[in-house]
Amino acid sequence: MPDEKLRITINGKVVLCSRDETILDAAKKAEVRIPTLCYDERLEPYGGCRLCIVEIKDFPKPVPACTTRVKDKMVISTETDEVRRMRKNILALLLSNHPNDCMRCEATGNCALQTLSYEYEVDGTRFAGETWNLPIRNDNPFITYDPNKCILCGRCVRICNDVVMAGTIELTGRGFDSRPDTSFGRPRSLDNCEFCGQCVSTCPTGALIDRKAVGRGRAYEMTKVKTTCPYCGTGCNFYLNVKDGEVVKVTSDFEAPVNHGNLCIKGRYGYDFIHSQERITSPIIKKGGQYVESTWDEALDLVAQRLGEILQEYGPSSVGAFSSARCTNEENFLLSKLVRTVFKSNNVDCCARV
Amino acid sequence: MAGQTKTRPGTRKVSRAGKKAKATTASRSKAQSGVQAVKDLTIKVCMGTGGLAAGSQDVIDEFAAQLRVCGITADIVKKCVNKTGCRGFCAKDVLVEITLDGETAVYQLVTPDKVSRIVQEHILGGDPVEQWLVGPEYHAFHDKQTKILLKQCGQIDPEDINAYIEIGGYEGVKKALSQTPFEVIEEVKSSGLRGRGGAGFPTGLKWEFCSMSSEAVRYIICNADEGDPGAFMDRAIIEGNPHSVLEGMIIGGYAIGAKEGYIYIRAEYPLAVGRLEIAIEQAKKRGFLGKNVLRSGYDFEIRIKQGAGAFVCGEASALMRSIEGKRGMPRAKLWRSAVKGLWDKPTVLNNVETFANIPLIILNGAEWYRGFGTERSTGTKVFALTGKMKNTGLIEVPMGMTLREMIFDIGGGMTGKNTLKAVQTGGPSGGCIPARHLDLPVDFDSLASVGSMMGSGSMVVVDQTTCMVDLAKFFITFTQHESCGKCVPCRIGTKRMLETLTRITEGRGREDDIDLLIELGNDIKNASLCGLGQSAPNPILSTIEFFREEYEAHIKYGRCPANVCKSLRQYLISPEACKMCGKCSRVCPSGAIKWEPRHTAELDKTKCVKCGACYDACPFNAIM
Numbered sequence: 001m002p003d004e005k006l007r008i009t010i011n012g013k014v015v016l017c018s019r020d021e022t023i024l025d026a027a028k029k030a031e032v033r034i035p036t037l038c039y040d041e042r043l044e045p046y047g048g049c050r051l052c053i054v055e056i057k058d059f060p061k062p063v064p065a066c067t068t069r070v071k072d073k074m075v076i077s078t079e080t081d082e083v084r085r086m087r088k089n090i091l092a093l094l095l096s097n098h099p100n101d102c103m104r105c106e107a108t109g110n111c112a113l114q115t116l117s118y119e120y121e122v123d124g125t126r127f128a129g130e131t132w133n134l135p136i137r138n139d140n141p142f143i144t145y146d147p148n149k150c151i152l153c154g155r156c157v158r159i160c161n162d163v164v165m166a167g168t169i170e171l172t173g174r175g176f177d178s179r180p181d182t183s184f185g186r187p188r189s190l191d192n193c194e195f196c197g198q199c200v201s202t203c204p205t206g207a208l209i210d211r212k213a214v215g216r217g218r219a220y221e222m223t224k225v226k227t228t229c230p231y232c233g234t235g236c237n238f239y240l241n242v243k244d245g246e247v248v249k250v251t252s253d254f255e256a257p258v259n260h261g262n263l264c265i266k267g268r269y270g271y272d273f274i275h276s277q278e279r280i281t282s283p284i285i286k287k288g289g290q291y292v293e294s295t296w297d298e299a300l301d302l303v304a305q306r307l308g309e310i311l312q313e314y315g316p317s318s319v320g321a322f323s324s325a326r327c328t329n330e331e332n333f334l335l336s337k338l339v340r341t342v343f344k345s346n347n348v349d350c351c352a353r354v
Numbered sequence: 355m356a357g358q359t360k361t362r363p364g365t366r367k368v369s370r371a372g373k374k375a376k377a378t379t380a381s382r383s384k385a386q387s388g389v390q391a392v393k394d395l396t397i398k399v400c401m402g403t404g405g406l407a408a409g410s411q412d413v414i415d416e417f418a419a420q421l422r423v424c425g426i427t428a429d430i431v432k433k434c435v436n437k438t439g440c441r442g443f444c445a446k447d448v449l450v451e452i453t454l455d456g457e458t459a460v461y462q463l464v465t466p467d468k469v470s471r472i473v474q475e476h477i478l479g480g481d482p483v484e485q486w487l488v489g490p491e492y493h494a495f496h497d498k499q500t501k502i503l504l505k506q507c508g509q510i511d512p513e514d515i516n517a518y519i520e521i522g523g524y525e526g527v528k529k530a531l532s533q534t535p536f537e538v539i540e541e542v543k544s545s546g547l548r549g550r551g552g553a554g555f556p557t558g559l560k561w562e563f564c565s566m567s568s569e570a571v572r573y574i575i576c577n578a579d580e581g582d583p584g585a586f587m588d589r590a591i592i593e594g595n596p597h598s599v600l601e602g603m604i605i606g607g608y609a610i611g612a613k614e615g616y617i618y619i620r621a622e623y624p625l626a627v628g629r630l631e632i633a634i635e636q637a638k639k640r641g642f643l644g645k646n647v648l649r650s651g652y653d654f655e656i657r658i659k660q661g662a663g664a665f666v667c668g669e670a671s672a673l674m675r676s677i678e679g680k681r682g683m684p685r686a687k688l689w690r691s692a693v694k695g696l697w698d699k700p701t702v703l704n705n706v707e708t709f710a711n712i713p714l715i716i717l718n719g720a721e722w723y724r725g726f727g728t729e730r731s732t733g734t735k736v737f738a739l740t741g742k743m744k745n746t747g748l749i750e751v752p753m754g755m756t757l758r759e760m761i762f763d764i765g766g767g768m769t770g771k772n773t774l775k776a777v778q779t780g781g782p783s784g785g786c787i788p789a790r791h792l793d794l795p796v797d798f799d800s801l802a803s804v805g806s807m808m809g810s811g812s813m814v815v816v817d818q819t820t821c822m823v824d825l826a827k828f829f830i831t832f833t834q835h836e837s838c839g840k841c842v843p844c845r846i847g848t849k850r851m852l853e854t855l856t857r858i859t860e861g862r863g864r865e866d867d868i869d870l871l872i873e874l875g876n877d878i879k880n881a882s883l884c885g886l887g888q889s890a891p892n893p894i895l896s897t898i899e900f901f902r903e904e905y906e907a908h909i910k911y912g913r914c915p916a917n918v919c920k921s922l923r924q925y926l927i928s929p930e931a932c933k934m935c936g937k938c939s940r941v942c943p944s945g946a947i948k949w950e951p952r953h954t955a956e957l958d959k960t961k962c963v964k965c966g967a968c969y970d971a972c973p974f975n976a977i978m
């Protein structure tokens with residue numbers, strides 16, 4: 001119930017919350033940043049990484065902010081020496097089984113683990129011990145999986161099962177050897193993978209990366225251009241990552257009102273056409289049985305002229321238009337207007353309706 | 355599966371009144387002359403998993419065969435041999451109890467080859483075979499115990515609902531159904547019963563939370579996962595008296611308003627599963643389960659769900675995920691199970707032993723129940739005593755009994771010349787309690803006060819030959835292996851603790867390892883998601899607290915005081931004791947022992963790999 005306001009104090013700031021909000025939700029309202037690795041707004045709170053632990057006054061031990069609901073008059077501190085020390089140890093444990101090879105890692109500059117290790121000044125030496133040393137998996141045309149960099153935040157597994165509902169990956173094994181994998185370790189592409197790259201979009205480390213963009217630039221070298229997906233009528237937004245005038249990859253726009261950062265295979269990986277040599281870049285007119293390249297002026301004049309003739313001779317119902325789902329709403333609207341008000345025909349449709 | 359051979363209803367005891375043979379001398383002569391008198395004879399053979407493992411099926415078969423040979427018809431033999439559940443005295447399995455004309459004698463360590471003499475001398479001859487009867491320790495083992503839950507285990511036929519009904523079974527359900535759910539919950543609340551699954555949460559309160567839900571569909575679950583490696587009390591209760599658990603669940607289901615119940619049991623317990631299946635079938639036929647239970651209008655079904663035997667699946671939320679068909683992984687407690695449990699519906703989960711207590715509480719009243727145990731931990735508790743004691747097995751005692759009474763009075767003290775060093779309670783989640791705390795009363799709160807816990811109720815008694823670092827390593831190996839991998843402190847933290855302990859036991863310990871273990875241990879306890887991680891460091895932290903000098907001996911002096919850690923052993927050859935036979939030199943795999951005929955053997959420490967082969971080979975104990 002939204003009107004049920006509870007008064008919460010976070011680092012001295014007071015915020016009003018409702019009963020089913022968590023401490024993490026409250027912190028966002030108070031503009032207090034709490035570090036997380038396993039949290040993704042698109043997913044249910046998980047409580048796996050334990051980095052979001054905070055102290056609550058009169059509580060015997062720290063609690064995870066992502067999976068603790070607020071109570072009235074809670075007094076929360078997010079940056080005490082004790083929780084910072086514990087976070088440091090948790091990060092050090094993660095780094096103790098990590099290649100710590102940021103120099104060559106695709107995720108450098110865009111890795112939550114790297115950012116937090118920098119912020120908390122930790123490395124993997126304190127708890128050094130056995131590491132995995134597993135083979136890198138290149139068994140999917142779009143996705144490279146380096147299990148050694150995986151921190152088991154479970155985000156890929158959850159997005160694959162709970163959002164995409166493909167069920168390609170699950171956490172497997174127990175203890176130190178647990179990790180996300182397909183059933184029986186089969187190639188990802190064979191196990192019902194939809195190639196949507198949702199797992200890549202949520203992975204906070206370099207464990208899952210877009211294969212097509214490997215070696216083509218760091219996150220900070222990219223100019224990010226926000227755009228709408230041209231493939232269907234849903235209107236998902238995303239960022240084209242452009243370097244040296246070339247689209248290198250697509251990344252999620254988590255603020256997008258339609259898709260919240262989610263994408264399908266077409267939006268995420270279907271951008272090859274942009275720089276394709278086979279792309280048709282000027283109008284083509286069939287002249288005497290031959291396709292001949294021409295100019296926009298010539299083509300538009302031809303279409304206008306022929307449409308006029310047909311309308312004159314056979315009436316409005318003799319023409320119609322079928323538009324594409326790859327057009328934007330605005331473009332579809334304009335076409336509909338053209339057909340209905342200029343041609344005076346009702347014969348207009350769009351493939352998005354199927 | 356042995357559990358599937360049924361005994362016929364109503365044939366628990368051979369009682370052909372009026373046809374009894376009276377004088378034993380008479381029966382002996384009759385036996386010799388081949389004429390068989392029909393006697394009032396009951397033979398009870400321990401057929402729990404412990405008994406079965408010790409060969410009780412062979413013993414039963416042998417009794418059957420022998421009695422047939424002696425002219426007692428097969429029909430009677432079948433009636434005589436009950437498949438009883440666990441009696442708790444596992445160290446002396448197979449136990450056979452023979453009641454002949456009202457007199458009972460118990461044999462221990464029975465093997466098939468002993469059966470013939472027992473049949474001849476005791477059953478036919480009337481003279482029990484004294485040398486094989488149980489000794490005074492059997493009686494000591496039993497007399498100090500207060501059995502209310504285990505009372506019927508080993509006494510009634512677990513595969514026959516009539517046997518349970520005869521001793522007042524299902525009267526609790528009848529009484530509960532005549533009350534309102536509210537009254538039932540009040541009774542359980544006032545009994546003070548606390549969950550026997552480990553955490554000791556008040557059962558009545560748990561039921562009350564769930565009963566207050568506004569959702570119509572609710573579930574009740576019995577936790578029979580029993581993952582603690584040292585525990586087997588839940589198995590014993592199910593194998594010995596499965597109906598008591600069903601009865602507890604029916605009453606609980608009625609109280610919280612659940613129409614469906616699940617029993618989550620590990621598939622490694624085939625006998626228990628089989629007996630539950632039989633019990634559910636029989637209870638359905640008698641109207642205790644199914645639509646309209648005892649014509650009260652209340653519907654209740656119980657299903658069995660077999661688990662694959664992961665320790666973490668005993669944890670409440672992981673168990674529910676497993677029933678749902680998902681990976682058994684704990685879920686963060688954003689909501690209590692009483693609000694969102696199985697399939698996000700209000701759910702109550704209780705342990706087997708908790709449920710077995712319920713019919714007794716309803717039938718005899720909360721006040722009666724509070725008569726056992728202490729004020730804050732009422733009732734009795736079943737413990738699995740294992741380790742270096744004379745009598746090991748399952749015991750049931752009132753809460754608050756001291757460790758000393760359990761180990762020395764019931765357990766009969768230590769074996770041989772061993773001295774008690776510590777008791778590990780609560781399995782891998784619990785802690786080590788040193789000998790000086792032996793007078794600690796065992797209940798939920800006092801165990802917690804010394805850094806241990808009740809856990810499932812397993813108790814491992816260790817003596818001076820156990821290395822505490824090695825013991826801690828054993829438990830953390832188990833928890834690391836069983837961690838579900840979800841949260842960082844448990845998944846990687848326990849691995850690093852295990853690695854640290856390993857290097858300490860191998861003589862590679864570092865100066866600050868103890869501090870590291872303490873800091874990491876406390877962080878794992880405080881930052882882990884579920885009870886597994888939150889309790890995994892307990893064995894390490896408690897052994898450091900009480901046996902720190904053993905850790906230091908390993909790290910600073912490269913010495914294992916209990917002489918257990920292989921890498922730290924030092925082998926020496928005593929020139930005085932050496933008889934120059936050369937056996938040691940021949941078995942040494944690394945050529946570290948120099949020997950020539952008529953010369954004492956010499957050991958080169960730099961080459962020794964500490965395998966101990968020479969130590970085992972020397973016939974003269976010259977190697978130390």
Ligand SMILES: Cc1cc2nc3c(=O)[nH]c(=O)nc-3n(C[C@H](O)[C@H](O)[C@H](O)COP(=O)(O)O)c2cc1C
Nearest residue numbers: 549550551577580581668669670704705708885886
């Ligand atoms: C790792 C782990 C393993 C557990 N295993 C068991 C078990 O095998 N049997 C059990 O009854 N409870 C087990 N528990 C406790 C359960 O989570 C739960 O508290 C209990 O079943 C509730 O029943 P109770 O209230 O009757 O004790 C386990 C808990 C944890 C954290």
Ligand code: SF4
Nearest residue numbers: 150151153154156203
């Ligand atoms: S692959 Fe990435 S998203 Fe998946 S569990 Fe590992 S770190 Fe998390």
Ligand code: SF4
Nearest residue numbers: 838840841844884887
């Ligand atoms: S504490 Fe261990 S077993 Fe429990 S959720 Fe975390 S990783 Fe899994």
